[in-house]
Amino acid sequence: MKKKKLAVLFGGRSVEHxxxxxxxxxxxxxIDVTQYEIIPVYIAQTGRWYVGDNLLFKSFYRRLPNSLKEAQEVALLPVAGSKGLTYLNSRRNDxxxxxxxxxxxxxxFGEDGCIQGMLEMADATYTGCGVLPAALGMNKYQCKMMLKAAGIPVLPAALxxxxxxxxxxxAVREQIxxxxxxxQxxxxxxxxxxGSSIGxxxxxxxxxxxxxxVNTFRYDSHAIVEPCVKDILEVNVSVLEDxxxxxxxxxMPVSLSGVLTFEEKYLRDDGGKKTGGNESQGMASLSRIIDPQDLNPELKQAALDYAKKAFKVLGCAGVSRIDFIIDASCDQLYFNEINTLPGSLSFYLxxxxxxxxxxxxxxxxxxRQAEKRQVTKLALKRQEGMRALFK
Structure with a gap:
């Protein structure tokens, strides 16, 4: 059986690069290499796209930007039927x-619907959420308002x-x-x-x-302000489109400070027990309690039910992680945020x-689900002729 060519897109113009x-x-x-031929596609922080076998190794990224000389630059043309990536250093547009x-x-510029829009223009098959759910999931305030309207409990918020x-x-303080x-x-x-607890x-x-x-506005043009729950528990659920x-x-993520920071998520030194050394393994290396036995069963079930409902209401696809907050003083569960492309794809869950x-x-x-969605999209009627121009 001929292997399918699977381009893995990553990096991008983000502080979560x-x-x-x-x-x-x-x-x-x-990746199942019996089914797929892997093509790593790295988008540098400059926005340029690169391919090459060296992109499979962490050593390549530790030598940036000099290592980019070892890769070939490509581009995705938003043209239907382009069927791949165009080499930019080729006179023949290979x-x-x-x-x-x-x-x-x-x-x-990756998780927020931007790349998804380019792939839609190219009629390409891609994994995960489409343009709208990706954009909604990235905007924490709009996402909360939409899910609140659907009956999912959320904390008060100011944008x-x-x-x-x-x-x-x-004036802003008074508004908040x-x-x-x-x-209070x-x-x-x-x-x-x-995401990633940055800012x-x-x-x-x-x-x-x-x-x-002021610190938040270093990273974003909008800040969201919420109550600081004193007796807080965090619980996360991953949801899969099958x-x-x-x-x-x-x-239940474990925080030493009470609020999960970037350092706790990605830079915690575990003595090599999980990561085989001091190298970060992304979200997989975070300390956590899996399936906490002392958590109220009703809250567990509510988190599962609300997670699946949120996934459906937003129109998500692929795999997402939905994060909740529990106010332990009153056993009240609140939706916190959704990660439409979760760190480590939540495989650890x-x-x-x-x-x-x-x-x-x-x-x-x-x-497989991405391929099924593409079959449906390609079957949609996209042309209605040119009758109006000739009337």
Missing amino acids: EISVITALQLMNV ILPVDIYFLAFHGT VDRRDAQKSLE LATPGLE LPLFVKPCNL IGVAKDERTLNACL DEITASVIE WVKSNPPLVYTELLNRII
């Missing part, structure tokens, strides 16, 4: 054939535009503190369109609220589920 690289290296290491694009981005803060931080549910400090501040902060007073907003929507086992799903099979199912 290196986390995307880690996710891609992990999945390329376990094409690198691609059957399927596997997306492994995190953050802006702050950087332009308003530049005009008057005092006048929002129902946000009248401390408050939690984070970028509206970002987050806890505002304990007016001075630190100003500082948190023949029916399936939820994984629940995890599926291998612990019942029945377990190994990483390679998880990837196979994601790819």
Whole structure:
């Protein structure tokens, strides 16, 4: 059987760039090579696209930008029927054939619908969410409002535009503190369109609220402000699009500080027990409790049900991770955010589920569903003739 050419897209113009690289290296290491020929496609932080066998190794990225000389530059033309990537250093516009694009981005210009739009223009088969669910999932505020309308509980929130803060931080503070549910400090501040715990902060007073907003606006044009739940528990669920929507086992991430930071997620030194050394293994290396036995069974079931509902309401595809907050003082569950392209593709949750799903099979199912969606899209009627112009 002829192998399908699978282009794994990763990197990109995002502060989550290196986390995307880690996710891609992990999945390329376990792809079923009896079915797929792997084509690593690295998008540098400059926005340029590269291919080459050296992209399969972490050493390549440690030698950036000099190592880019060892790769070939390509581009995706948003032209229907292009059937692959175009070599930019070829006078003949040679094409690198691609059957399927596997997306492994995190953050802006990759997880947010931008790349998905290009792939739609090219009529390409790609994994994961389409343009709209990707964009909605990236925008934390709009996502919360949509799911709230669907009956999923969310915490109160205020959306702050950087332009308003530049005009008057005092007026912005008054707006935040006048929002129902946000009248009392401390408050939690984070970028509206970002992940990996980058740019987050806890505002304990007016001075630190100003500082948190300023820090967040270093990464995003909008900040989202929410209550800081004092007696907080975090639980996450991964959801997979298969023949029916399936939820994984629940995890409870462990934070030493009370708020999961970038360092805790990706840079924690575990003495080599999990990672085989001090190299980050992405979200797979985070300390967590899988299927916590002392968690209220009703809250567990609510998290599973709401996760699947959120996935469906947003129109997600592939695999996502839905994160919840529990206010332990009253056993109240709230939707926090969705990761439409979760770190490490949340494989660590599926291998612990019942029945377990190994990483390679998880990837196979994601790819199969992408192919099914493409068959449906290609069957849609796209032309209605040129009658109006000749009337």
